[in-house]
Amino acid sequence: MSEKIVSMQTYAIIFATLVVFTVITYRVSLIDLGVLNFVVALTIAAIKASLVALFFMHARWSPRVTQLVIASSLFWLFILLSLTLADYIARGPNWTHGLRYPANP
Amino acid sequence: MFAVASNELDLTLGFINTLVLICSSFTMATAVYNAQHGNRKWLIFFLCATVVLGMVFLGIKAVEYAQKFEHHLVPGAHFSIEGTDPNKAQMFFSLYFAMTGLHALHMIIGAGMMIVLIAMAWRNRFSPEYHTPVELGGLYWHFVDIIWIFLFPLLYLLGRSTIGH
Numbered sequence: 174m175s176e177k178i179v180s181m182q183t184y185a186i187i188f189a190t191l192v193v194f195t196v197i198t199y200r201v202s203l204i205d206l207g208v209l210n211f212v213v214a215l216t217i218a219a220i221k222a223s224l225v226a227l228f229f230m231h232a233r234w235s236p237r238v239t240q241l242v243i244a245s246s247l248f249w250l251f252i253l254l255s256l257t258l259a260d261y262i263a264r265g266p267n268w269t270h271g272l273r274y275p276a277n278p
Numbered sequence: 279m280f281a282v283a284s285n286e287l288d289l290t291l292g293f294i295n296t297l298v299l300i301c302s303s304f305t306m307a308t309a310v311y312n313a314q315h316g317n318r319k320w321l322i323f324f325l326c327a328t329v330v331l332g333m334v335f336l337g338i339k340a341v342e343y344a345q346k347f348e349h350h351l352v353p354g355a356h357f358s359i360e361g362t363d364p365n366k367a368q369m370f371f372s373l374y375f376a377m378t379g380l381h382a383l384h385m386i387i388g389a390g391m392m393i394v395l396i397a398m399a400w401r402n403r404f405s406p407e408y409h410t411p412v413e414l415g416g417l418y419w420h421f422v423d424i425i426w427i428f429l430f431p432l433l434y435l436l437g438r439s440t441i442g443h
Contacts, residue, residue, distance in 0.1 A: 178315070181308065184308060184311065185304075188300065188303075191300045191303075195293070195300065198431055198435065199289075214431035215428075217431075218427050218428050218430075222424045225303060225420050226424065229304075229416070229420045230416070230417055
């Protein structure tokens, strides 16, 4: 198989980056940033997942078709989340009422 | 209450578990690397390391589940929690057990796969030209890790800053 062999150095760097991001997620979760907490936590999670997918799973060096399959499954998930959120938004002017913590015990 | 319920989860254990899984992804990638280079001994070593880390993860999960049982946080007849709306907390724990339970099941299946790969590697079935099962096992393992990467903030980190420890 003529496949790209990724160097151990690359793996080690990605591993260290993942650990750093995990620590950041943990520290940030202890500071109150309001709704930003949610955004930051999920953004960092998305970055970590991308790193695992691109480097550990070799998606970066995969054929275009494989990359297309990965991208389209993410797109499908996005459709799921958007339509769910659309239901929330359609509930009237106070649609964020149930989403904020700790305002609604 | 949802956020209050989330704060009942042990953040330290969840954090350690996340690091354990990220390490196991690293050992898995290293195992694939050694398969590509035909290093049988190191391949077997890193596959074993991946399984061991997976077992550590499951062990910590078991400890967490035991804590939930003790604290009456398992949804059902014996559920009890302080606060204004225990039903919302119960809903959180239903989701918690469903999601982490399914994830743990996938980890167990993954561990089984690793053991099969170790047996195959032991019998010298892999070479730089053919090591596809190792790569596929790696893809599966990384996939389960990615799921946990999302589960951790979603379940453990809600409302920590506003209510939590």
